[in-house]
Amino acid sequence: MKQLVSAPVLFVGAGIFLVTGLLLAFLYAPIDASTMGYSQKIFFYHAPIAETALVAFGVAFVAAILYLRSQDPRWDRLGVVSVRLGLVFSLLVMATGMIWGKAAWGTWWDWEPRLTTFLLVCFLYVAYFVLRSVVEEEQRRATFAAVFSIIAFIDVPITFFATRFLPAGMHPTVITMGGTGMPGSMFVSFFISMIGMTLLLVALIRRDLAVEELKDRVADLKNSIGG
Amino acid sequence: MAILRKDLIRELRTREMIISMILFVLLAMVIFHYAFSVKEDADLTYFTGGMLWVTFIFAMLLGLNRSFAQEKDERCLDGLLLCPVDRVTIFLAKTAGNLVFLLIIQVVAVPVFTLFFVSRSYVGDLVPFLIVMLLADVGICALGTLLATISMNTRSRDLLLPIIFLPLIVPVLIAATGATTLIFAEGAGFGDLLARVLFLLGFDAVFLVAAYGTYDFAIGE
Structure with missing residues (x-):
């Protein structure tokens, strides 16, 4: 991949956006009028992380399709890296979601559609790594992982839809068909945090890819000297 | 077709799987009875839908593992792959075979569970019930066959299957359990079930296409 922007620049950019988003969230966006009050501020972290996790799995999905078409190990590497980061972000979603849940609803866990979906997402993508760990042959591992990654990503919106069937969700529906339902100042802060988080993901993917590439090269070199 | 016939004939000759599956279902019923009868004269009608689908999914796990373990152990799969047929044909035949297997389990399980656990008659809702069951079955079998094929080719084989199968099948479980519970406990009309039926239909379509690809x-x- 071409180096359009170097990784450090991306990290710094992500940092700037995230800090700005956070400052705006506390100084500019209004304190939530409902009972949540200050605890609602975690939204400016929680939602961008969730969005970023999904973006990461989306990247893995695209990489999987490209891998199956080309059998090029580079796409497999991109797949692993994005799934791993997506999983980390998903765990963060669960953690921040639970903290928020405790503050807003008085309970750490609730079988609410979005939280439940992310729980299943975590299971799914942990399974992805279990699957990878039990296939020795490299090409086969990459192929199976790609197939699973495609199936899993298709399943995510379906799971979300299905969990919505269950009655009595108490998650605030912030973004609906009719608009965001947020005051402008809140939306700006949220949007900046979202850009920051996405940039962070890109930067992390970039860095992890480099690491994986080095690992592969080390393995190749080791093989070539008969180690 | 021939593959499906082969699996069926094999099954009819040996009978081992069907008999153990029927026993499995009956034992599951007994276990559920003791697990859920926490109170004297407790009415389990509301739980029957859930029990049934849990039984089906776990029975399916066993069935899926076997349907490919045989192929793998006797190296039949290699023979199949050498056949001048589309791989997708193999998939469809295997899915159909698993579907037959699941249906046989259901033919046994549904009356028994109904007899022991459901306190009201749902004969009037039999048609929607069968539709829901068939749609959910197709989804379970299609996805299960695809994932079983993958897990059979790995080192840990049958250990892997539940880990990759269960999280993916949750949507079907939610929809099917919801629908069957409505039917068992409240006598839902077709209108109440429509959303779930459409959902199952969509699930089947999506995963058949995904598996095809x-x-x-x-x-x-």
Whole structure:
């Protein structure tokens, strides 16, 4: 991949956006009028992380399709890296979601559609790594992982839809068909945090890819000297 | 077709799987009875839908593992792969075979569970019930066959299948359990079930297409 922007620049950019988003969230966006009050501020972290996790799995999905078409190990590497980061972000979603849940609803866990979906997402993508760990042959591992990654990503919106069937969700529906339902100042802060988080993901993917590439090269070199 | 016939004939000759599955279902019923009868004269009608689908999914796990373990152990799969048929045909035949297997389990399980656990008659809702069951079955079998093919080609084989199968099948479980519970407990009309039926239909369509697209890769070279 071409180096359009170097990784450090991306990290710094992500940092700037995230800090700005956070400052705006506390100084500019209004304190939530409902009972949540200050605890609602975690939204400016929680939602961008969730969005970023999904973006990461989306990247893995695209990489999987490209891998199956080309059998090029580079796409497999991109797949692993994005799934791993997506999983980390998903765990963060669960953690921040639970903290928020405790503050807003008085309970750490609730079988609410979005939280439940992310729980299943975590299971799914942990399974992805279990699957990878039990296939020795490299090409086969990459192929199976790609197939699973495609199936899993298709399943995510379906799971979300299905969990919505269950009655009595108490998650605030912030973004609906009719608009965001947020005051402008809140939306700006949220949007900046979202850009920051996405940039962070890109930067992390970039860095992890480099690491994986080095690992592969080390393995190749080791093989070539008969180690 | 021939593959399906082969699996069926094999099954009819040996009978081992069917008999153990029927026993499995009956034992599951007994276990559920003791697990859920926490109170004297407790009415389990509301739980029957859930019990049934849990039984089906776990029975399916066993069935899926076996349907490919045989192929693998006797190296039949290699023979199948050499056949001049589309890989997708193999997928469809295997899915159909698993579907037959699941249906046989259901033919046994549904009356028994109904007899022991459901306190009201749902004969009037039999048609929607069968539709829900069939749609959910297709989803379970299609996805299960695809994933079983993958897991059979790995080192841990049958250990892997539940880990990759269960999280993916949750949507079907939610929809099917919801629908059957409505039917058992409240006598839902078709209108109440429509959303779930459409959902199951959509699930089946999506995963049949997804399996169609990826099965070539899943079955390996």
